[in-house]
Amino acid sequence: MFKSILVAIDLNDPMSWEQGLPQAAELAKASGGALHLMTVVPDMGMPLVEEFFPAHYEEQALTAAKERLDQLARDSLPADTPHTQHVALGQITQRIVETAEQTGADLIVMASHDPDLAQNFLIGGHAGKVVRRSPVSVLVVRA
Template identity: 75%
Template sequence: MYHKILVTVDLNDPASYELALPQAIELAKASAGELHLLTVVPDMGMPLVEGFFPAGYEEQALDAAKKKLDSLARERLPADTPHEQHIALGNITQRVIEAVEETGADLVVMASHDPDFAQNFLVGSHAGKVVRRSPVSVLVVRA
């Protein structure tokens, strides 16, 4: 089955892990696999925007994300679940794909909200982009 399962976590949206994380835990248990929890802190996107934030903002955001992810892992993962935690900065889809390659994941588990045609048409969902670009299978759990 799956030996390394990458689970994407949006720390600002509990729906991103409330349903997806239990699914990933069950898959990992069934196959004696390990979990890789990934949260991505979006970057500013443009140097112009970055100028409006205080110096060191990205480092502070990464530190805060690490603390939240540590807390989430302690609260939600059974003690006997092998796992690693990963924090990334940048484009969410790109960082997920990079994490698949870096961790050797053979499955990505992520949540997605009910599709909103207008939003997906204009922006596109992160889950949809990962599904299209991922070199491995992606389990999208409807949140």
């Protein structure tokens, strides 16, 4: 069924791993597949904004995200679950789709909040953007 499953995790939102990670682990176990856990540290977007952050902020943020993802994997996955961790910097949707392509994922799993019509109209949700841009199937888990 699914041999390589990418699980997109927002480290600031426990729902993203409390809901999505158990389902992804169950799918991987049932199909003999492996998990790729990933999180994205958003970049500043504009050089002007970077001036307001301390030097080496992005490197420190990436290191902290990797440590948190490592701890999450230890706490949330059975010890025998094959997995790899990925931490990326940049635009969230773009990095998720790129990582899916780089890892050969055949499924992306991510959690999503109940839709807020005003927010989705103005900026759109990450899950919706990934669904529209992904070259593979996407399982969106609602909380």
